[in-house]
Amino acid sequence: MIRMHIRTANATFADGNTTDLEVPSEDLKVIIHFEIEEGEERWLLIDVVVTDWFAISKTGKFRPVLKATILS
Numbered sequence: 405m406i407r408m409h410i411r412t413a414n415a416t417f418a419d420g421n422t423t424d425l426e427v428p429s430e431d432l433k434v435i436i437h438f439e440i441e442e443g444e445e446r447w448l449l450i451d452v453v454v455t456d457w458f459a460i461s462k463t464g465k466f467r468p469v470l471k472a473t474i475l476s
Contacts, residue, residue, distance in 0.1 A: 405433055405434065405435050405436075406433070406434040406436070406448075406450070406472070407431055407432070407433050407434075408431065408432045408433075408434070409430060409431055410427040410430055410431065410432060410466075411430075412424070413425040413426075413427050413466045415460055415466075423464060424464070425460060425464055425465065425466040426463075426464055426465050426466065427465075427466045428465050428466075428467075432468065432470060434450055434470050434472050436448070436472040436474075438474050445476070446474060446475075446476060447474070447475035447476045448472060448473070448474055448475065449472070449473045449475055450470055450471070450472050451470070451471045451472075451473070452468045452469070452470060453468070453469040453470070453471055
């Protein structure tokens with residue numbers, strides 16, 4: 405599991421308006437299984453899948469969907 409601590413979050417919309425967001429637990433967790441042997445490198449891409457209706461609630465809470473992909 406990869407855990408990211410979020411201090412601040414904000415959103416900028418297509419019309420230029422911005423708003424501060426609340427991350428309910430202040431942490432985002434990505435659950436993915438991969439192994440790294442000694443001397444190896446792995447590249448991991450973590451995407452935030454953003455849609456207006458899902459990632460930001462009407463009360464301003466940031467609820468993203470994270471997608472992790474191992475690139476190498």
